[in-house]
Every structure is written in structure tokens, then in C-alpha cells.
Amino acid sequence: MLTEADGQTRRRQESNRKLLYAARRLFVDNGYDATRPQDIARAAGVANGTFYLHFQDKEAVFLAFAEQAQDELVARYEENLDGVIGLGARLEVILRTMIEYGSEHPGVLQAAFLDPVMIAPHNDDAWRIYDRISDFLSLAIGAEVSGSEIRSKWSLSLLSQGISGFMRHAMIFAGRKQLDVDEVIEQVVNFVEHGFGDERSH
Secondary structure, eight states: OOOHHHHHHHHHHHHHHHHHHHHHHHHHHHOSTTOOHHHHHHHHTSOHHHHHHHOSSHHHHHHHHHHHHHHHHHHHHHHHHTTOOSHHHHHHHHHHHHHHHHHHSTTHHIIIIIHHHHHOTTOHHHHHHHHGGGGHHHHHHTTOTTHHHHHHHSOHHHHHHHHHHHHHHHHHHHHHHTOOHHHHHHHHHHHHHHHHHHHHHO
């Protein structure tokens, strides 16, 4: 039987969901500076005061949106990687998943991964969210035997950040030159595998 407390919890969860959805849409469409808390509340269909029951300020809801979007992408990585073995194959899945997610949700990757530290440079949570970019190469390596050797010789966090930036610009270039996405992914995967392979052969 649903108690009054249960009902309040569900209403609070629903309000939070609506606010995050509205914030996501407004931040991506209008940008951080042009979005106000009252705009988010209005778009969510809740009272202005309800916004502040859930979030301290605009910065807090932005970081919550960014983390939510990252969680979605990571969950999709893990789902698509299930049963995939080998660095090259796993990295291909991750890059393809990243590109597909970006196509399905225009503007979200930029907002969720890069904007937090531009918006809140003194906020540790913003840097924690930004640093999640550093995880995908470790995820690509997984538990394979060579993974420990790679980890001992390379800064996977540094390389993940670099490849993320490279992919961003590579996809802009590929779109302008009408290059095939599969070709872009293949080039990056082969480049990374070759680098790691050369190091292991020494």
C-alpha cells in the first residue's frame, strides 16, 4: 500500500526528473549563460520554488545534468562492450558508441564533458565530471592480459583526454570532407593499437 511518504518521494523524484530534462534541453539549445533557473522551472512545469528544493543554483543543476548524460554514455559503453574481447575491437565499440550518442543527442557531449570546468573552474565536482573523459581507454583495455603492461608504461588518462579531443576535431573534419565514419574509426583504432604494440615489442 502506498503511504503518504511514498507519494511524496515519488512526486519529488518526478519533479527532479522534469527539472533535469528541462535543464538539459535549455542548456544545450540556449547555452548556460542564457538559461535561468526560472526558465528551467517553467519548462519543467513546476513552481520556481520547487527548483530550489532540488538544486542550490544553476551551476548545481548544470553539473547534475552533465553527470546524468555521462552516466548514460558509460552505461551504453558497458552494454555494447558485453562479450567484446581485444583492445582494437573494444576501442572501436567505444568510439562508435561515442559518435552514435553524439549524433542522437546533438550538443550534449560538449556540454556534459567539456563545459563543466569552463562554467565552474573552482568546483571540485566539475573537475571530477571532466576527468571522467579519462576513463575510456582503461575501459577499452578491460581485463586482457596485456592491459597491466600497457598501464605500467602509458598514462591512459592522458591519452584518453587526447584521443577525445582528437575525435572531436576529426569528426568535424570528416563531416566537412564527407569522409566515412568507419574510416575515421579504423584510422584511430589502428593508430592506438600500433602505438601500444610498438611499446610492447621493446
